[in-house]
Amino acid sequence: MSELTKEEAFLTLYTDLAREGPGAAADPAWALSVAATPAQARIVDAGCGSGADTVTLAKERPKARIEAVDKIGHFVAAAKRRTAPFGERVQVRQGDMARLEGPYDLIWCAGAIYFLGVTEGLRAWRSALAPGGAVAFSEPCLLPRPSAAARAFWATEYPQISDVAGIRARVAEAGYRVLGEQMQVGDAWEAFYIPMAKRIATLRPGATGALAEALDAAEAEIARWRAAPSEIAYALMVVAPE
Numbered sequence: 001m002s003e004l005t006k007e008e009a010f011l012t013l014y015t016d017l018a019r020e021g022p023g024a025a026a027d028p029a030w031a032l033s034v035a036a037t038p039a040q041a042r043i044v045d046a047g048c049g050s051g052a053d054t055v056t057l058a059k060e061r062p063k064a065r066i067e068a069v070d071k072i073g074h075f076v077a078a079a080k081r082r083t084a085p086f087g088e089r090v091q092v093r094q095g096d097m098a099r100l101e102g103p104y105d106l107i108w109c110a111g112a113i114y115f116l117g118v119t120e121g122l123r124a125w126r127s128a129l130a131p132g133g134a135v136a137f138s139e140p141c142l143l144p145r146p147s148a149a150a151r152a153f154w155a156t157e158y159p160q161i162s163d164v165a166g167i168r169a170r171v172a173e174a175g176y177r178v179l180g181e182q183m184q185v186g187d188a189w190e191a192f193y194i195p196m197a198k199r200i201a202t203l204r205p206g207a208t209g210a211l212a213e214a215l216d217a218a219e220a221e222i223a224r225w226r227a228a229p230s231e232i233a234y235a236l237m238v239v240a241p242e
């Protein structure tokens with residue numbers, strides 16, 4: 001194989017993964033219920049990756065119109081393939097989730113709002129929400145009394161992490177209130193890391209250069225997670241404008 005660029009190596013690692021971040025199929029259903037999202041809703045999956053949650057949202061709300069947006073064309077193409085069976089009511093496009101227009105009854109954003117910042121993202125999305133609309137997002141969350149292993153994981157992955165009170169404060173700063181929150185620990189992370197570990201094992205033989213570096217980095221991340229799997233969490237927050 002000729003040498004890959006860093007970006008090509010990243011996309012090679014992520015090809016064929018079911019999802020690009022932690023999350024479980026039960027999460028969108030929970031958020032739709034907490035947000036009381038209507039049957040004929042307009043929903044957007046912001047930072048959809050390859051569309052794992054877009055598919056779940058489409059199944060959970062069979063009469064809804066669903067948009068999915070991601071900035072990376074490779075993921076957009078994968079999400080288009082996965083959502084093709086739903087026909088016209090699911091539209092996937094390449095774009096910037098900071099510039100959503102709406103109106104949407106639910107903005108779903110799994111493991112991606114940190115690219116904008118919680119406060120900044122919520123502020124940017126306010127005008128894209130329909131009356132009564134809500135935002136559901138997941139964000140790294142430091143659980144109480146973290147062990148050294150948990151601290152080591154986040155020191156590498158997301159040093160700006162806060163506890164749930166810190167996330168609530170960023171929500172309030174954006175002018176939103178919390179409708180519901182739950183922690184994603186264990187299953188949601190296995191759904192991301194176990195398939196990734198298998199993908200690394202497939203790609204490892206003969207891997208050199210940027211690909212070998214990407215595999216090493218992902219393997220080290222998984223090892224740090226395995227050192228404290230019951231302590232590594234995302235907070236899944238459902239919030240609405242005040």
Ligand SMILES: C[S@@+](CC[C@H](N)C(=O)[O-])C[C@H]1O[C@@H](n2cnc3c(N)ncnc32)[C@H](O)[C@@H]1O
Pocket residue numbers: 018019020021022023046047048049050051052053069070071072075095096097098109110111112115
């Ligand atoms: C960690 S992945 C999560 C993907 C998916 N939500 C999931 O849970 O599998 C974050 C995604 O956000 C996308 N992203 C980051 N910044 C973005 C932006 N400004 N506009 C659109 N997508 C963005 C990335 O391309 C990536 O696919």
